[in-house]
Amino acid sequence: MIRIYDTKMHKKVDFEPVEHGKVKMYVCGPTVYNYIHIGNARTFISFDMIRRYLEWRGFDVVFVQNVTDVDDKIIAKANEEGRSAADVAEEYTKAFIDDMHAVNVKDPTVRPKATQEIDTMIALVQKLVDGGHAYATEDGDVYFSVRSFPGYGSLSGRNVDEMEAGHRDLRTEGIEDRKNAPLDFALWKAAKPGEPAWESPWGQGRPGWHIECSCMSKKYLGLPFDIHGGGADLVFPHHENERAQSEAADGVTFANHWMHGGMLQINGEKMSKSLNNFFLLRDILETVDPNVLRFLMLQTHYRSPLDFSDERVNEAGVALERIKNALKTLDWALENANGETDAIDAEAAAALVRELRLNFITAMDDDFNSSKALGDVFDFVGSANALVAGKTLSAADADAVRPIRDAIVELMGVFGVDLSAQPETAAYPVEVLAIAAEIAGFTGDDTAAAIDALLEARASARAEKNWAVADAVRDQLGSLGITIKDTPQGAQVEYAG
Numbered sequence: 119m120i121r122i123y124d125t126k127m128h129k130k131v132d133f134e135p136v137e138h139g140k141v142k143m144y145v146c147g148p149t150v151y152n153y154i155h156i157g158n159a160r161t162f163i164s165f166d167m168i169r170r171y172l173e174w175r176g177f178d179v180v181f182v183q184n185v186t187d188v189d190d191k192i193i194a195k196a197n198e199e200g201r202s203a204a205d206v207a208e209e210y211t212k213a214f215i216d217d218m219h220a221v222n223v224k225d226p227t228v229r230p231k232a233t234q235e236i237d238t239m240i241a242l243v244q245k246l247v248d249g250g251h252a253y254a255t256e257d258g259d260v261y262f263s264v265r266s267f268p269g270y271g272s273l274s275g276r277n278v279d280e281m282e283a284g285h286r287d288l289r290t291e292g293i294e295d296r297k298n299a300p301l302d303f304a305l306w307k308a309a310k311p312g313e314p315a316w317e318s319p320w321g322q323g324r325p326g327w328h329i330e331c332s333c334m335s336k337k338y339l340g341l342p343f344d345i346h347g348g349g350a351d352l353v354f355p356h357h358e359n360e361r362a363q364s365e366a367a368d369g370v371t372f373a374n375h376w377m378h379g380g381m382l383q384i385n386g387e388k389m390s391k392s393l394n395n396f397f398l399l400r401d402i403l404e405t406v407d408p409n410v411l412r413f414l415m416l417q418t419h420y421r422s423p424l425d426f427s428d429e430r431v432n433e434a435g436v437a438l439e440r441i442k443n444a445l446k447t448l449d450w451a452l453e454n455a456n457g458e459t460d461a462i463d464a465e466a467a468a469a470l471v472r473e474l475r476l477n478f479i480t481a482m483d484d485d486f487n488s489s490k491a492l493g494d495v496f497d498f499v500g501s502a503n504a505l506v507a508g509k510t511l512s513a514a515d516a517d518a519v520r521p522i523r524d525a526i527v528e529l530m531g532v533f534g535v536d537l538s539a540q541p542e543t544a545a546y547p548v549e550v551l552a553i554a555a556e557i558a559g560f561t562g563d564d565t566a567a568a569i570d571a572l573l574e575a576r577a578s579a580r581a582e583k584n585w586a587v588a589d590a591v592r593d594q595l596g597s598l599g600i601t602i603k604d605t606p607q608g609a610q611v612e613y614a615g
């Protein structure tokens with residue numbers, strides 16, 4: 119039985135999906151006015167891990183994630199840069215998808231955009247107005263009446279009276295005048311001149327932020343759905359408001375379970391632009407291997423605060439290298455399995471794999487404890503190493519060892535750490551040796567190492583703006599059919615052979 123920590127229940131509960139064998143998940147997506155930062159990336163990687171595990175456990179997972187492509191921040195950016203809000207949104211939607219692919223986050227089953235669901239949102243707002251849960255102002259705004267929904271505050275554990283007391287200051291200053299009560303929030307906003315706007319029963323306007331998630335989750339998953347996820351910073355007000363709108367409108371439970379990921383800190387401090395420790399995911403990926411980043415993040419339980427630092431990047435890199443090296447050792451032993459006699463206890467090997475799978479499932483079923491599960495894989499790798507070290511395998515040994523190798527690749531794959539495609543020694547033409555000798559002072563006969571030396575020489579040349587050398591590397595490799603591609607993970611070569 120999978121148990122998950124439910125924010126609303128404040129405890130771990132048994133997970134029973136609405137529909138047998140199926141999991142319907144909704145995770146709030148980005149507001150596309152900038153590149154995502156490393157804290158956003160953590161949330162998306164955590165829920166990707168949760169999804170992958172549920173799929174690995176045999177569930178058919180339907181995963182919906184919205185894109186907020188109309189919003190104050192997008193409009194502000196568009197005005198600043200003298201272009202349309204749609205143009206800004208399109209650029210950063212594409213960048214978001216690229217960033218997700220770069221860290222091996224799977225595409226959602228459905229990725230609805232707010233601007234494509236306006237009619238559904240207007241219908242839901244109208245339903246709330248008709249049901250007495252929302253009201254329109256003279257200016258053409260529509261607000262949700264928080265007092266009309268008795269359960270308001272129960273997701274985030276807040277009390278409406280106490281919250282209202284805290285808001286009185288704003289009211290006396292006249293900022294919140296248009297609303298009947300201070301906590302009421304916008305479902306629909308009247309358009310200001312020059313803003314993107316749609317025709318509605320309340321005049322030209324655009325949707326508030328919260329309403330889109332209520333609409334899209336219901337439209338693509340149905341109510342109730344199984345898991346609603348997001349970063350802990352979304353519990354209030356965003357998720358509280360989503361839930362109030364949906365349950366007030368439809369009179370049924372919105373999401374059966376609420377899951378929230380912990381925040382990310384940099385060197386023990388809250389990430390913020392003012393502290394100058396604000397990192398975009400794509401900047402981090404200039405120097406950090408995506409597999410190492412995922413490994414680092416999943417070493418911490420998804421609900422715990424995660425401290426990001428150079429030291430932790432290095433530690434994660436070393437740990438992942440150890441797993442990769444163990445795989446290489448196993449692969450070498452399997453490729454050279456020409457022993458006459460058996461050197462390994464096949465039963466012990468099988469027991470090792472059984473134990474790993476059991477430990478892995480026990481850890482992950484317990485609220486997706488990837489930290490513990492990674493530790494189990496790590497211990498297993500040590501035992502596997504000890505099992506084959508210094509031995510020449512027979513054909514029967516190879517049959518016993520292959521499941522060990524496959525288990526490592528399979529279980530790391532559940533974390534989205536892809537070890538299946540270990541680069542094979544590329545058969546580059548021998549001419550690269552002479553080019554590397556001339557340009558990079560390379561000596562040796564390993565063509566892959568020669569390519570690495572050339573890429574390094576090119577990187578230093580580019581840093582020094584020595585374009586002659588940088589171009590020579592590109593052109594001379596090009597003449598052999600080897601092309602250089604600059605990627606977020608650094609320069610890589612492509613060679614069809």
Ligand SMILES: [Zn+2]
Binds near residue numbers: 146147356360
């Ligand atoms: Zn949302």
